[in-house]
Amino acid sequence: MDPDELLKLDNQLCFALYSTHLALNQMYRKLLTPLGLTYPQYLVMLILWETTPLSVSEIGKRLFLESSTLTPMLKRLEKMQLIMRQRSTQDERQVFISLTAQGQQLKHQAQTIPELIQQHSQCDLQSLNELKQQLEDLRARLI
Template identity: 55%
Template sequence: MDATTPPAPDHPPTLRLDDQLCFALYAASLAMNKAYRKTLAPLGLTYPQYLVMMVLWEQDSRNVSEIGERLSLDSATLTPLLKRMEAAGLVQRTRAVTDERQVVVTLSAAGKDLKRQAEGIPATMLCATGCTPARLVALKGELDTLRQNLSQAV
């Protein structure tokens, strides 16, 4: 069976909302964002800002296109987000010396300090899921595979 041949379902697909994987993913995503909103509020971060911070905490001084690629965000979405983060004092944006068309994003001192405050977030979110670490690793692997399959299908 190749990627274009769907597996035989246990029961025929229906138009019932509760039978739709897309809705289950959508609803889970909404619930996850709500939980993160509550968890991130004390840090003054939105969920998309938190994602940018994680990318920069992994490796500081990245250009906008690298951040966008890592987060699957286009520059039209990312640029206003980065401007707000710069205004909040979390990052600095500068033109690359080698190519002035590129904008490099670097953590400010406040952005670096925020990492210490954020270190408990993964454990908090693990508790919120009600899953074991092993179950979350397995689930993440399944979702990564699903995302790759869907990306290849379009």
């Protein structure tokens, strides 16, 4: 390919990913606003709905976030009474996060979100799963 063509915005993988990310975030914002969650908070809740309690470092590892980024978000979720933060009795530096009853209840309200995202994408489940796998493979190669 011509070097000038390589530098065109529309030929950039990064821009395709970035602009898709923005569009997807707009869709999630519409769906999450009634739940009172931002997209990053939703990701934290997804992890905690799978397994609780978890340490801040375990959550950060799953989300590829540093604890300095995660801690303010967790404090907001705690203020919203969705999670509890508790210091480890064995190591004060370690903080464990668990769901409150209200946080667990929110899971029921969020259960329709994946299906709504699929519907809005106008893609079948197999295509979305294949795309997800391709993106996970790409991420693994880049890390």
